[in-house]
Amino acid sequence: MTRDRIDFENTPFLIKFSEAARFKETYGGGEGNVLVEGRHMRRPDATKDTVLIFMHPTATIDTLPMPREFARRGVPVLACASRYPHNDSALIMEKVLIDLGQYVRYAREKLGYKHVVLAGWSGGASLSVYYQAQAEKPTVTATPAGEPVDFSGLMRADGIMQLAAHSSRARIMTESMDASIRNELDPTDRDPALDLYAKSGGPQAPYSADFVARYRAAQVARNRKITAWVRDTLEDLERRKGPDLERCFVVHGTMADPRWLDPALDPNERIPGRCYIGNPAVANNGPIGLARFCTLRSWLSQWSIDDSYANTERQGAQVTIPALVIGNGADDACPPSHTEMIHASLGGPKQFHVIRGANHYYLGQRDQLFEAIDICIDWMQRNKLLDGLPARQ
Incomplete structure (x- = not known):
């Protein structure tokens, strides 16, 4: 157990469980075993009845301002990593749901928390909605690639928060795809009429409504073109009936959303000219771009606009527990249309707030961070999900 520099304990823990699978897509741990790692962040005098579960499909978020501030305020936090920490190349969203289910069970049965609130931040938002929807009413029995999954044992949460969130990985990535790329094997083969980053002669902001409509249609078409190739390749591998079951591939150009260049859009x-990972023109083909490295099954589960189930528009109506949606007013990752779609999609009682001036991470924004935390605490208390909060320090 380690001691945080200010006033809460930050205790690492491991959860190990067995899982049958056709093959293993994570490194280490032995075949058939899954190991996930989390952090229990808690003041010694914190409430004993409520815990927030922060989980992102691939990020480990225990160092971010929001979960740490909750812990300082006396609201315990589990900061949870999936089996795919910092590497979503082979990530299957349905398996991440299984991982999240292990944390919810751990919180209730091992740590004894009465109230579990899913704190879905950024990419963790659609994950938490997908999880709760399937915990309330399991409808998904297989991954988009056809591998069976069993969600019948998922334990429900008691409340859900959507914080600086997008509605799905598939949608936010598709809206960031470089629509000008014509050849998936050669990112220099571009349609100049759609090339946002052309040195000369390309489209310039502000963009017309007709251009944006054409660009968005080309993005969806590109996503569907990749999906068709993925499904054809999977079918070919199945026909061969051998041990070769997967393929890895690269997706070029995935940070070319015209919103980052034209502030009048959404x-x-x-x-303008910035996104949450810096200069979008550089990130467009950089190594950390969305969906840069993929497998066939991962593409269908995470990134296919038509196939991914981890989609709040698709899952949200099944979520009937109390929900809080917070948009960040200066978010350069998750645009307001996503926040609005999330709020409209959820099926239970819900509240909506916008934190003016807040960036995606609340980095260097103490006032905006405190405003968001205060809203969350008030919402939990009003919904009888939190009591016994210690004095603020």
């Missing part, structure tokens, strides 16, 4: 307070 407007908020973000800075």
Whole structure:
């Protein structure tokens, strides 16, 4: 157990469980075993009845301002990593749901928390909605690639928060795809009429409504073209009946959303020409771009606009527990249309707030961070999900 520099304990823990699978897509741990790692962040005098579960499909978020501030306020936090920490190349969203289910069970049965609230931040938002929807009413029995999954044992949460969130990985990535790329094997083969980053002669912001409509249609078409190739390749591998079951591939150009260049599109307070990972022109083909490295099954589960089930528009109506949706006013990762779609999609009692001036991470924004935390605490208390909060320090 380690001691945080201010006032909460930050205790690492491991959960190990067995899982049958056709093959293993994570490194180490032995075949048939899954190991996930989390952090229990808690003040000694914190409430004993409520815990927030922060989980992202691939990020480990125990160092971010929001979960740490909750722990400082006396609201215990489990900061949870999936089996795919910092590497979503082979990530299957349905398996991440299984991982999240292990944390919910651990929180209730091992740690004794009465109230479990899913704190879905950023990419963890659609994950938490997908999880709760399937915990309330299991409808998914197989991954988009056809591998069976069993969600019948998922334990329900008591409340859900959607924080600086997008509605799905598939949608946010598709809206960021470089529509000008014509050849998936050669990112320099581009349609100049759609090339946002052309040195000369390309489209310039502000963009017309007709251009945006054409660009969005080309993005969806590109996503579907990759999906068709993925399904053809999977079918070919199945026909061969051998041990060769998967393929890895690269997706070029996945940070070319015209919103980052034209602040009039889906407007908020973000800075034009920037995105949450810096200069979008550089990130467009950089190594950390969305969906840069993929497997066939991972593409269908995470990134296919038509196939991925981890989609709040698709799952949200099944979520009937109390929900809080918070948008960040200067978010340069998750645009306001996504926040609005999330709020409209959820099926239970819900509240909606926007934190003016807040960037995606609340980095360097103490006032905006405290405002968001205060809103969350008030919402939990009003919904009888939190009591016994210690004095603020």
